[in-house]
Amino acid sequence: MPKSQKIALAVMTAFFLLAPLVLYPVFLMKAMCFALFACAFNLLIGFGGLLSFGHAMFLGTAGYACAHAAKVWGFPPEFAILFGTAMAALLSFVTGLLAIRRQGIYFAMVTLALAQMIYFYYLQAPFTGGEDGIQAVPRGILFGVLNLSNVWAMYGMVFVIFMGGFLLVYRVIHSPFGQVLKAIRENEPRALSLGYDVNRYKLLAYAISGTLAGLAGATKALVFQLASLTDVHWSMSGEVVLMTLLGGLGTVFGPVVGAFIIITLETYLAQLGAWVTIVQGVIFVICVLTFRRGVVGELGNWLRKPL
């Protein structure tokens, strides 16, 4: 790992370890879940070059699955999260098979269509509770010893999951697999001519991205102890795009920063209502026009170091 990234990693770890002493822990847990979601998304678009406009379906599916498992089947938290993630993995594999065959705009539109279908299914399916969502999800006892109703225990678990997911994404990006993925993004015909099964790589990237997004969703369901339609709505898909874009597409730490900024903005601006959407729109526009590298991207560019 290059030195700049080692420093950044240390800063990030220290921040999330120390911040709960000053900032509200539930807010930080939310930020971490969304940061993981954005990192997973970034894997697909920043490194795979595939814009998915339906990533909310993974976040929401895992959330519902985990909530249902914890509340109705009484799974302990570790299994509930695993179950949720597994469901997201399954979904990402199936939708990936359908979506990967198309590229660019068409890929984005297919993922959007699939996500809409999933949304409408969840709207009506009785187990999701429809508009009410699944409420009062028990956090349970982790590994039979750690009572997650204690906010510090919960925070610790979320922190571990976030760091684990983040490092996994890092590992994938910097592995041979990641290199091939980047090659495909740069020039697909050439990668194909070199003998790589391009579709298989794209599918795998999509599946990993969807699975990790699911991990974020399942964890979030336990943090808030509820799973709702908001997590499968297309505006959530748009939000993760915004977070990643703002943070910096294709950077390692960008999504974390982007997610943190957006969550902070939403929390601060919550009482101003419609302004949240307006500000988000403005950020989108500014980022696309003049700030395409995003916060971390610009920082990295200025420092001339990879971030």
Next chain:
Amino acid sequence: MTEIFGVPTQALFGQLLIGLINGSFYALLSLGLAVIFGLLNIINFTHGAQYMMGAFVAYLLANKAGVGYWWALAIVPVVVGATGIVIERLMLAKLYKLDHLYGLLLTFGLALIIQGLFRNEYGTSGLPYAMPSELSGGRNLGFMFLPNYRAWVIVASLAICIGTWFVIERTKLGSYLRAATENPALVQAFGINVPRMITLTYGFGVALAALAGVMAAPIYQVSPQMGADLIIVVFAVVVIGGMGSILGSILTGFGLGIIEGLTKVFYPEASNTVIFVIMAIVLMIKPAGLFGAQK
């Protein structure tokens, strides 16, 4: 009374007619989108917000300036189209050299801004817009009661669609436009002002959206949300029809309206999803859409 699949034929015809009416809206809206994508390769996510702006400007004209529906039909598209031109000149033009996805993200962001601003100002309960008196009432067709206004929608929509198709596919101006998308440099070398054509084309597409908004105002509540969920459906229509094909969007718009109408009769809960299911299937089999050409 004869029945088809358990539904009386009279009711069926009524629903088909309704489907045709809805299809007119889909066709009109997807026409604007198709024009913009087909000729400019821009995915205009702002289309829904511009449709909404059309309805709102019509409302404002009626309530603040006393200008009625018929005038609004002419004025509103020009006004909103002008805002579209401003957007294009100031922002979109900078993105042509980049990946098309940036255009999508920009228009997405603009849609959020416009919708948020209107919501801030007008709330979401919706505002009433009076039906023009010449078109209110209806006639009893025997199998259903057809409001005059809805009949007007079909007629107007068909006229505009056919007119637009004709201009783009059969006139010299249209051929310049089509040539310019294929090879802008060459066309520009012939002395044609390509950037201006592009700007005007975007403006025209936006104007079409605004026109649909004016036509929607008397029958749907004028509210800042009205474009938001509609836009996704319209995207599906355009994708199914073939993103570059004008004719494709028109035919698909009407066709999907009818299919949705039939779904509402036989299996209404699915009427939201059926369009997306079709879109996913079409994209799998023929990714360029039913009438599109693979670029």
Next chain:
Amino acid sequence: MKLKQTILAAAIAAMAGTAGAQVSDGVIKIGVMNDMSSLYADIAGPGSVIAARMAIEDFGAAKKGMKVEVLSADHQNKPDVGSQIANQWYDVDKVDAIFDVPTSSVALAVNEITKKKGKAFLVSGAATSDLTGKACSPNTIHWTYDTWMLANGTGSAIVKTGGDTWFFLTSDYAFGHALERDTEAVVLKGGGKVLGKVRHPLNAQDFSSFLLQAQASKAKIVGLANAGGDTTNSIKQAAEFGIVKGGQSLAGMLVFLSDIHGLGLDKAQGLIFTETFYWDLNAQTREWTKRFVAQSKGKYPTMVQAGVYSAVMHYLKAVEAAKTDDGTKVIAQMKAMPTDDPLFGKGSIRKDGRKIHPAYLVEVKKPSESKGPYDYYKVRATIPANEAFRPEKDGGCNL
């Protein structure tokens, strides 16, 4: 991190703070959480905050030496946003009681959190009757209205006045199904018949094909088991298709004054539904409304906003009587005291947390009958308090 605060009482603690003795940190903090920017902004929104402030003023907190602060926040109709705000308010901002919260999914979430933390939750905006049913809690009181009351009030009153054949236009999700189911039960019990029903997707823009089916059924009453934009759209389009002119009547299951204002009388005339407050009911409501309108930029109060006023008023009386702002104790005190305010009259609160007051079946006036701004309703019938709400034993609440 501070949320927007509106500090009301000019008398800072310089006054002899006798009432502040056992109140946590000497301040009673009230949080008004609702939708400030979207679907329900006109039904609750900033108007609820105005109502809360009016209640504090009318209660005379300043004179009694009680320091009361009001916070407000927008939950955007999202349960996760709502629960985050509730958590933050209770843990960080030391809020003692939350008021309003429309959107049942958010209300249910806040209900859980309030119970966990032993605070107080006074619901005015949300509809789900589960709040006094299987989700009932010793820390929650459900004010203003609920789905059972709407279904029962509108359904039985209409059947009694001759509307005995029904066709349902139902929003295809849990809330819509619940409304339809409850209303159908009432109609059948009253001797009526349900001739048909059709489910439409949530947020459908176009209701023409569903309305066509309603017309074909020739039912006397077309019941709209939906809410918000779906209701207003179906009403508007029903007018277009001449449903009311053709002799059928529309029954709205969940309609508010602001919806009628948004529709206009020519489209909404003849609509029948139930509310528990109308500004023009009597001299007291009119007088209160005049004061409200002066602060609300001309918008007249809905029953949700009136409910917030009533709830805050009673809450403060209970705090004063119990000499504490501990949530569970105050709620118990509120249930022990009968209620009385200029808006809902005399009422009471049951053990399961349900506030009881009379309900009114109203019909929207014709444009020619309306004599002034917001003069929209004629009261067709009054449902006495003890009949308006679900009997306590039927709710499944184990309090």
